[in-house]
Amino acid sequence: MTKFARSLRRAFLPALLLLCLLPAASFASADLPEYIRIGLKYGSTAVEYCDLRSESGFLIADFDQDEGFSEVLPLPAYKRVRITAENGCLVLRDESGVLLSADLGNNCILAYDYEDGGALGVAGGNYRGGIRCRIESSGRLTVINCLLLDEYVYGILNNEMSYTYPAEALKAQAVCARSFAACNLGRHSSYGFDICTTSHCQLYRGLDSERDNCTAAVDATHGEFLCVSGEPVPAYYATNSGGHTSNAEDVWGSPISYLRAKEDPYSPSFNWSYMVSREELQTRLESAGYSIGSLRTLEVTDRTDYGAVQALRMEGSSGTATLKKDNIRTVLGPNSVKSLFFTVAGEKEDQSEAYFALLTKKASEAVSQEYRLAAGKDIRTAALWFLQDCAREACDELDYSGPEPASGSFITFSGHGFGHGLGMSQQGAKAMAEQGFDYAEILEFYYTGAEVLACE
Ligand SMILES: [Zn+2]
Incomplete structure (x- = not known):
């Protein structure tokens, strides 16, 4: 995923003809991985052991953020397994305590049918992709969900913006969420993952919080990022601008080129x-x-x-x-x-x-x-x-x-107003969508000098 081309967001002929005449904007910074690592439990929420459920059984797989999962050991006969730390190793046992793996190392556990969308039950919820654990210095376990970037965005969209919002607002939010994640890889690298599940990063609740129209918004904007000078930028957003967005330096202290104060006639009063x-x-x-x-x-x-x-x-x-x-x-x-x-x-x-x-x-x-x-x-x-x-x-x-x-x-x-006032007002995005603006127009209104670019 190194090259960005202008988005095919308006799929009509003149735009396509224009597109053919334009050189593809290239993406000069480090490659974006296909997969992302989300910390479900860590630090004060780290666990003694990690129980996993899957009706189809399990799979132990090697995991790489660019390549994804490659099978190490199929375990289709088991419905419940437990990961524990024993003598400094991550050990996998079935529900009777029978040893299945004496050292999981960095491997992930997946639902046996993960390629068909099979999810894992873990930590009180259901999650796409794989689960890997890490032993913290306390001896407790960090629980990490490894999955495709867009699968992650499926699991946050309805938590960050109501699924009842219009499609173009949801698409704008999907691009923001994907861009924010891509720009915050490794934010929690000291715990071995990229992004946490709280509002510190973005609210992620996995499969249980997915909604069909949110998933459709993610799919419709697949591979698209908010970019400045051809590179993805973290698209900060807030609930309601109060009628005027803010300059980054007036909120956080340092200027950011695309987070500029401007009048916002779309954000409803709050x-x-x-x-x-x-x-x-x-x-x-x-x-x-x-x-x-x-x-x-x-x-x-x-x-x-x-x-x-x-x-x-x-x-x-x-x-x-x-x-x-x-x-x-x-x-x-x-x-x-x-x-x-x-x-x-x-x-x-x-x-x-x-x-x-x-x-x-x-x-x-x-x-x-x-x-x-x-x-x-x-x-x-x-x-x-x-x-x-x-x-x-x-x-x-x-x-x-x-x-x-x-x-x-x-x-x-x-x-x-509600929030830091930087970038997109989510309620303003809703109003713009209701007035007929598309998601790229919404994003270009709220992020000065930014554009939506698709990754080739
Ligand atoms: Zn975080």
Whole structure:
């Protein structure tokens, strides 16, 4: 897989004629392997032993990331086997404990009918391809799923984007997922695999999470990658841009040519608010190494011209801390502070009507839920705290500098968008697909200067 040609994504004659006149764009970096290694269990989730199930029996095979599987030993008579570590070797036994292999080494175990799509039952799920284990220094086992790159993408697509999305959005997501994986090979090489199954890499759940229209989207874009200057790039994506994508340097600190801020008229509006007690915020700050004592004020001190928060300054009883860019969400919780497009109640320029409107709207549920919860279901205390918060906000607006508000008071972040805001907005991709854009147009909109190239 070394050469890339322009995608045949629009399979009509003029494009084909044009294609014949164009030189094939070549792919100059290292070869992409056909197969990928996914870490199902490792580190803190590593296992004592690995049980495998297959109704068709098993196969022990040598595995190579370019060549795939080559049979070493067929075991069609067995339905369940177990891999354990014994004296530093990986040992395979049947369910009665009879030894089948004294040293599996780097070999994979496959379902006997894997070539016909037979999957292995392992770790509570079903997986295509093969399973190999590795003994960690703790003596426990890393469990690795080795399979074709596109089979991997089958098993992530519905986890990263709902299978109910239109076909062109799913195709865009398939190209993103494949490109991200191809550019992150070896990310977990210290554990002997490429990609993990969590949102650290991409959410992979194997065969059980596959859906027919996701599989169709993967097949329809087989071999296609998001490329810049003829080379695949990791296609970062997020749920909702909030109406404006971000520059990579405004989120992570360093510029990336194809991750540029632009207005996004397609991403539907997504508003959020996050109400949190000062104690909870202090706890989060302390666990991230910021010990500033009792939290007094939060203030946004820097924003991009398109509104993404660049610096959040916090003053406490024994120090100050300034969180910058995406570290704000990392420290405070990316599912709580859902984007960098936010205001904080208490921030002077944002003592706005919007906040008070929000408070009014939230008042009944706030008193009955968050406040009541924090007050140990004592509704009178809850109501008192709520009123104290309202009073504190009013005082802040008047630039009042009296005593500190009572402990137990809450801070509200209000914002729009969900995710880091880099690259494709998944909800925007859905809207574009519904408006008739194809997946290449969706990707070229969200990734400045990028194009979809097919691997020959
Ligand atoms: Zn990972």
